[in-house]
Structure formats: structure tokens, C-alpha cells
Amino acid sequence: MNLNLDFAAILERWPVFLDGALLTLELAFIATVLGALIGALGAIGRRSSHPLIARICGIYVESIRNTPLLVQIFLVYFGLASLGMKFSAFTVAAAALTINVGAYTTEIMRAGFDSIPRGQIEAAEGLALSRPQIYWHVVLWPAIEKVYPALTSQFVLLMLASSVTSQISAEELTAVANYVQSDTYRAFETYILVAIAYVFLSLIMRAGFWLLGLVLFPRRRRLGTPL
Amino acid sequence: MMKRSFYTVAVATVCMAALGSVAARADLLDDVMKARKVRIATDLAIPPSGMVDGNMKPTGSDVETAQLLAKDWGLELEFVQTTGATRIPNVQTNKADIIISTLSVTPERAKVIDFTKAYAALQSVVGCLKSLEVKNWEDLKGKTIAVSRGTTQDTELTNMKDRNLTLARFDDDATMVTAALSGQADCVATSATIVNQIGVKNAARAFEPKVVIRNFDLAIGLRKGEPRLTEKLNEWITTNLKNGKLNEIYKKFHGSELPADMRG
Numbered sequence: 001m002n003l004n005l006d007f008a009a010i011l012e013r014w015p016v017f018l019d020g021a022l023l024t025l026e027l028a029f030i031a032t033v034l035g036a037l038i039g040a041l042g043a044i045g046r047r048s049s050h051p052l053i054a055r056i057c058g059i060y061v062e063s064i065r066n067t068p069l070l071v072q073i074f075l076v077y078f079g080l081a082s083l084g085m086k087f088s089a090f091t092v093a094a095a096a097l098t099i100n101v102g103a104y105t106t107e108i109m110r111a112g113f114d115s116i117p118r119g120q121i122e123a124a125e126g127l128a129l130s131r132p133q134i135y136w137h138v139v140l141w142p143a144i145e146k147v148y149p150a151l152t153s154q155f156v157l158l159m160l161a162s163s164v165t166s167q168i169s170a171e172e173l174t175a176v177a178n179y180v181q182s183d184t185y186r187a188f189e190t191y192i193l194v195a196i197a198y199v200f201l202s203l204i205m206r207a208g209f210w211l212l213g214l215v216l217f218p219r220r221r222r223l224g225t226p227l
Numbered sequence: 228m229m230k231r232s233f234y235t236v237a238v239a240t241v242c243m244a245a246l247g248s249v250a251a252r253a254d255l256l257d258d259v260m261k262a263r264k265v266r267i268a269t270d271l272a273i274p275p276s277g278m279v280d281g282n283m284k285p286t287g288s289d290v291e292t293a294q295l296l297a298k299d300w301g302l303e304l305e306f307v308q309t310t311g312a313t314r315i316p317n318v319q320t321n322k323a324d325i326i327i328s329t330l331s332v333t334p335e336r337a338k339v340i341d342f343t344k345a346y347a348a349l350q351s352v353v354g355c356l357k358s359l360e361v362k363n364w365e366d367l368k369g370k371t372i373a374v375s376r377g378t379t380q381d382t383e384l385t386n387m388k389d390r391n392l393t394l395a396r397f398d399d400d401a402t403m404v405t406a407a408l409s410g411q412a413d414c415v416a417t418s419a420t421i422v423n424q425i426g427v428k429n430a431a432r433a434f435e436p437k438v439v440i441r442n443f444d445l446a447i448g449l450r451k452g453e454p455r456l457t458e459k460l461n462e463w464i465t466t467n468l469k470n471g472k473l474n475e476i477y478k479k480f481h482g483s484e485l486p487a488d489m490r491g
Contacts, residue, residue: 081409089395169395182377
């Protein structure tokens with residue numbers, strides 16, 4: 001086998017790759033922030049004593065977790081346009097990723113909530129904390145801390161999954177790679193570089209989550225041990 | 228590896244030499260007239276130029292062009308089914324007399340076969356919703372143009388940096404057409420044929436070619452060194468462009484007329 005790799009032709013296009021990587025990070029950031037919010041609310045809703053709310057949240061989680069992301073993206077992109085609502089590819093990509101990751105985050109958060117022992121809540125009641133105080137200090141934050149590693153993985157996965165939004169013309173990293181390789185016929189080199197770029201993006205995100213963990217969870221900062 | 232490619236070249240050279248001598252001996256026009264039959268290489272898997280209808284009969288613009296030629300010359304017609312890649316080898320190895328199969332004229336091809344004058348054109352255009360007022364590149368500013376990633380249209384529009392075009396790149400023609408049908412894009416850059424077909428799929432969102440990017444000449448191809456046949460084919464093309472028959476065939480299958488300077 002005679003493998004002839006030429007990275008020079010690809011590397012000279014670094015500005016477009018940088019644009020693509022920034023757009024990928026932007027998509028991941030928006031979807032992570034909004035997805036975490038949806039996830040927290042969804043998990044609370046799913047555990048609600050109100051059966052209708054619990055049911056609605058359940059349907060949302062199950063319908064998203066049992067359909068492919070690409071199909072969801074096409075549904076939002078072409079579906080909304082058919083109804084006369086036109087949004088840019090970037091908006092649709094961010095929205096579809098948020099909806100998708102929101103469902104997974106709901107499930108992860110629910111697991112966190114379920115892991116809080118009843119005794120802990122009863123102890124808080126014994127100390128005469130109000131219901132919002134109990135939810136905030138005794139349930140929500142310890143729950144998030146417990147599932148924090150799982151959440152980190154999920155959001156990194158989401159960043160990697162954003163590559164399929166190239167299908168609806170969002171110009172993120174994979175879309176840039178598809179274009180460059182079709183123009184230079186250097187497919188192997190292009191995708192090697194893009195794979196390395198994704199590894200870096202993942203490391204950046206993991207480092208970010210590690211720092212955020214130190215800020216959010218004082219015990220981790222002080223004791224250096226996870227819960 | 229090196230050795231094998233050397234043999235390939237050697238064998239190919241011998242074959243070419245043999246072919247050349249055959250071509251020198253006989254005149255293709257005489258052969259065709261004597262056999263009272265013309266063998267035409269056509270790809271029947273590229274609608275609407277070449278395809279098979281519901282009764283498994285060949286049809287399409289190239290097929291009707293071939294049928295018109297055979298009828299005018301009073302010859303029996305034999306279709307030699309081919310694919311895009313085997314069109315040229317078919318005439319080089321004398322399996323077919325001529326090629327009528329959306330063959331665009333390129334300098335590389337001209338080195339191995341001869342071309343007649345153009346009988347049709349492949350039009351690369353920006354098409355928009357019929358209701359849009361678009362007449363030139365200036366009018367396209369600020370409109371999203373859907374395009375298939377990596378196609379010639381993508382490359383050409385991307386290079387027009389000073390025209391400030393907004394491109395939305397899709398991974399294939401099907402997704403691009405869906406974007407146009409669903410309303411995500413009001414303009415597409417592709418062949419005129421596909422632009423016209425959008426309206427067939429959804430009459431509410433009919434598109435029409437607005438700005439021409441480039442026309443690719445389509446010509447009849449034949450093996451090198453057949454000046455008499457080439458000359459006769461050129462005469463036939465000129466006549467049928469003038470009397471409008473070729474334009475009629477093109478319009479029937481592609482939905483738009485041939486470029487005005489060709490019809491002249």
C-alpha cells in the first residue's frame with residue numbers, strides 16, 4: 001500500500017476550520033445551558049405528584065430518547081418551514097440540540113433526585129426548612145453533584161453529535177470538513193485533522209466542566225473528593 | 228505495482244495502435260450507411276436525458292434525439308446501453324458508432340475522441356421562486372441560495388466573493404430540493420432541469436431559472452479521425468437547431484428552452 005498524505009493543502013485553510021470549530025462550540029454552549037435548564041425542570045416535573053405534569057414530561061423524554069437526532073433535526077428544520085415559520089439553520093440546529101439534550105438531562109437529573117435518601121429530606125423538615133429551601137439546598141444541589149460526571153459526558157456527547165447539523169447547512173466543523181474534502185479531494189487528511197480538532201474541543205469542554213464543578217460544589221473545592 | 232502499471236500502459240498502447248489502424252482503413256460513415264444501422268451509446272439511467280418508461284421502452288431527450296437522427300437518415304437504430312464512465316470506451320472499441328448521452332465537451336475528452344458541434348446544453352443556473360423579482364446577481368444579495376456541497380455550482384458561487392451571496396450547503400441534491408420545497412430556501416443553484424422539476428413536485432412552490440451561472444455544451448461524440456461523419460452530423464445538428472426540432476425535444480424533457488444563441 002502506498003499512502004500519500006499531504007496535509008499542507010488542508011492546513012492552509014485553517015481559518016475556515018477555526019470558524020467551524022467556533023460554531024461547533026457555540027452550538028454546544030447554547031444547547032448545554034438551555035438543556036441543563038430544561039433537564040432540571042423536566043426532572044422536577046417527572047417526579048411531580050401531579051399526574052398530568054409527570055405524564056407530559058415522561059412523553060417528552062421517551063419520544064426524544066427513542067428517535068434519532070437526525071430525524072428530530074429534519075422535523076424541526078423542514079417541519080417548521082412547511083408551517084411557514086422560517087428560522088436560520090443555526091437557530092434550528094441549536095433548538096434541535098437543546099430539545100434533544102434536554103430529554104437526556106431530564107433522565108440523568110431524575111436519577112440524581114431519586115438518589116437523595118428520604119432521611120436527608122426528613123432531617124431538613126425536622127430543621128424546619130421551607131419547601132423551596134429543602135428543594136434547593138437538600139435535593140437539587142446534592143443531586144446535581146452526584147450526577148455531575150454523567151452530565152459532563154452527556155454534554156460532551158452532545159458537542160460531538162452537533163456534527164450531524166451539517167445536514168441542514170449549519171456551517172459547523174464537520175460541514176467545513178465536508179466542503180474542504182470535496183474541494184481538495186484530500187478526504188483522509190481532512191478527516192484526520194477534524195478528528196484531532198474534535199478531541200481538542202472535547203478536552204476544552206471537560207476542562208471547563210471540571211472548573212465549573214470546583215465553583216459550584218464547595219465540598220469538592222475544600223476536600224477534593226467527589227460526593 | 229510499478230511493473231503492473233507499465234504493462235497496462237504497454238497493452239493500452241498496442242490496443243490504441245490497433246484501433247488506429249482499423250480507423251484508418253475504413254470510413255465510419257460508409258460502414259454505417261452500408262449496415263443501414265446506427266449504433267448509439269446512451270446512458271438510460273440519467274433522467275430526463277435517458278431513462279426507461281413504464282413499458283420498459285427507452286425515452287428521454289437523448290433517446291428522442293437519437294431516434295430523430297436515425298429517422299432522418301433512414302437508418303435502423305440500435306441503443307448501446309452505457310454508463311457515464313463507459314461512454315467513451317464504447318466508441319473507442321467500436322461497440323458503438325456515436326455517443327448521444329449528455330456528453331459535455333471538455334479539453335481532456337477532446338484528446339481521445341472527436342466532438343460534433345453542440346446539439347444541446349446543460350444549464351447551470353440559480354433558480355428562484357417564480358414570484359421573486361430576480362434578474363441578475365445584484366438581486367440575489369441577501370437571499371439564501373441552497374446548493375449541494377462540493378458541486379461545480381458550490382465551487383463557482385463560493386469563488387464569487389465580491390457578489391456577497393449567502394449560500395446554504397446541503398449534503399446532496401435531495402436535501403437541497405427538500406429545502407426549496409419546504410420553504411427554507413427561495414433560491415437554489417443547480418441544473419436548470421432540477422429547478423424546473425421542483426415545480427412538478429409542489430406546484431405551490433414552482434421555481435424557474437433566473438440567473439445563468441454557466442452553460443455546458445453537449446455534443447455528439449465519435450472516435451477520432453472520422454471527418455466525413457462529423458461533417459454530416461454537424462449539418463444535421465444545424466438543420467434541426469434551425470427548424471426547432473432539437474429545441475422541442477429539449478423543452479419536452481427539461482422544461483426550459485435551449486439557450487437563445489444556440490437556437491439562432
